[in-house]
Amino acid sequence: xxxxxxxxxxxxxxxxxxxxxxxxxxxxxxxxxxxxxxxxxxxxxxxxxxxxxxxxxxxxxxxxxxxxxxxxxxxxxxxxxxxxxxxxxxxxxxxxxxxxxxxxxxxxxxxxxxxxxxxxxxxx
Amino acid sequence: xxxxxxxxxxxxxxxxxxxxxxxxxxxxxxxxxxxxxxxxxxxxxxxxxxxxxxxxxxxxxxxxxxxxxxxxxxxxxxxxxxxxxxxxxxxxxxxxxxxxxxxxxxxxxxxxxxxxxxxxxxxxxxxxxxxxxxxxxxxxxxxxxxxxxxxxxxxxxxxxxxxxxxxxxxxxxxxxxxxxxxxxxxxxxxxxxxxxxxxxxxxxxxxxxxxxxxxxxxxxxxxxxxxxxxxxxxxxxxxxxxxxxxxxxxxxxxxxxxxxxxxxxxxxxxxxxxxxxxxxxxxxxxxxxxxxxxxxxxxxxxxxxxxxx
Numbered sequence: 001x002x003x004x005x006x007x008x009x010x011x012x013x014x015x016x017x018x019x020x021x022x023x024x025x026x027x028x029x030x031x032x033x034x035x036x037x038x039x040x041x042x043x044x045x046x047x048x049x050x051x052x053x054x055x056x057x058x059x060x061x062x063x064x065x066x067x068x069x070x071x072x073x074x075x076x077x078x079x080x081x082x083x084x085x086x087x088x089x090x091x092x093x094x095x096x097x098x099x100x101x102x103x104x105x106x107x108x109x110x111x112x113x114x115x116x117x118x119x120x121x122x123x124x
Numbered sequence: 125x126x127x128x129x130x131x132x133x134x135x136x137x138x139x140x141x142x143x144x145x146x147x148x149x150x151x152x153x154x155x156x157x158x159x160x161x162x163x164x165x166x167x168x169x170x171x172x173x174x175x176x177x178x179x180x181x182x183x184x185x186x187x188x189x190x191x192x193x194x195x196x197x198x199x200x201x202x203x204x205x206x207x208x209x210x211x212x213x214x215x216x217x218x219x220x221x222x223x224x225x226x227x228x229x230x231x232x233x234x235x236x237x238x239x240x241x242x243x244x245x246x247x248x249x250x251x252x253x254x255x256x257x258x259x260x261x262x263x264x265x266x267x268x269x270x271x272x273x274x275x276x277x278x279x280x281x282x283x284x285x286x287x288x289x290x291x292x293x294x295x296x297x298x299x300x301x302x303x304x305x306x307x308x309x310x311x312x313x314x315x316x317x318x319x320x321x322x323x324x325x326x327x328x329x330x331x332x333x334x335x336x337x338x339x340x341x342x343x344x345x346x347x348x349x350x351x352x353x354x355x356x357x358x359x360x361x362x363x364x365x366x367x368x369x370x371x372x373x374x375x376x377x378x379x380x381x382x383x384x385x386x387x388x389x390x391x392x393x394x395x396x397x398x399x400x401x402x403x404x405x406x407x408x409x410x411x412x413x414x415x416x417x418x419x420x421x422x423x424x425x426x427x428x429x430x431x432x433x
Contacts, residue, residue, distance in 0.1 A: 071189075
């Protein structure tokens with residue numbers, strides 16, 4: 001999918017915490033999570049070179065608009081749902097698995113203003 | 125006299141247009157050549173304003189990480205000398221011919237115990253610095269971006285830093301200026317070593333980690349102010365900063381670590397004290413390693429040892 005077609009506002013749901021972030025069209029997953037006030041523990045070069053930010057894609061599809069080296073994200077990994085979050089752009093709503101201790105929201109003080117595009121964990 | 129300096133770092137980039145924007149527009153390197161390699165990959169060659177040889181950085185499109193390093197020796201005969209010492213060390217050495225690397229002369233090539241490719245050469249096409257040699261001015265008036273003067277050093281990772289230290293001592297005649305080791309005991313395990321051939325505080329450092337990987341390569345800057353200004357320009361150009369501006373305890377250098385558009389770590393590095401062969405080696409032990417790497421924060425982040433290309 002090209003950037004032009006990605007006019008929908010994709011949501012990223014994080015399991016098992018239940019966090020939800022609303023990305024901007026064409027925005028990579030990791031940049032979107034940061035903009036929405038989430039802190040993800042495993043962050044590396046942010047430019048697709050080191051592979052540190054790879055996470056498990058539980059549901060949905062992502063596309064890569066920039067070249068990604070096959071040594072960083074193998075075709076097997078792509079096929080089995082591994083997502084290089086600094087380069088992956090959601091093709092619609094997606095769900096990611098991030099262990100509870102590896103992600104936090106930033107809902108207090110000034111930081112709460114970052115979080116307007118996101119909702120906290122489900123209450124029910 | 126042997127190796128004078130790291131003459132070139134040749135690295136891979138995933139997207140040449142983005143890489144050129146970074147290395148030319150943000151870092152301010154001068155493009156000296158653009159071509160297509162024998163393998164069909166696009167390449168771009170750069171030099172800094174205060175470098176006189178044809179290039180010090182080579183970008184090659186396709187993948188990430190370091191392709192090889194070039195080491196410039198003072199005399200043609202140093203190549204034979206290093207070839208003999210490399211064979212004595214047990215390395216497999218091949219001859220390379222002038223032109224295998226554009227604008228670089230005859231030399232040798234070998235793979236180190238760390239599985240990095242090193243080339244040793246004496247001749248490179250002289251272009252001259254941007255200020256010349258006759259009544260030169262202090263710097264060029266129209267620098268672009270950071271305007272780095274020169275390539276400075278690199279840090280690589282390897283499974284056995286002690287073996288790399290031994291190779292660099294015996295084959296290149298390098299000596300260690302600083303080390304990280306598990307203790308001060310004679311049988312301590314070597315974790316990292318900073319090595320040079322002259323008064324430059326380090327030309328190559330080797331850190332325990334995976335084979336054949338690049339931790340960073342660094343450009344030289346003059347002082348703290350230039351390091352701070354470089355960080356400002358990185359903010360303007362949306363360059364992801366890893367750490368800094370700060371100081372390294374090790375080398376006392378002032379620094380910013382940042383990433384190029386392919387995720388390879390770069391550094392701008394200023395200062396560092398003068399190294400001498402007879403200066404006692406500084407030794408760091410793990411309980412103060414955070415301070416050794418990042419002197420102000422005194423805390424080593426995960427990325428320092430995990431983010432490699």
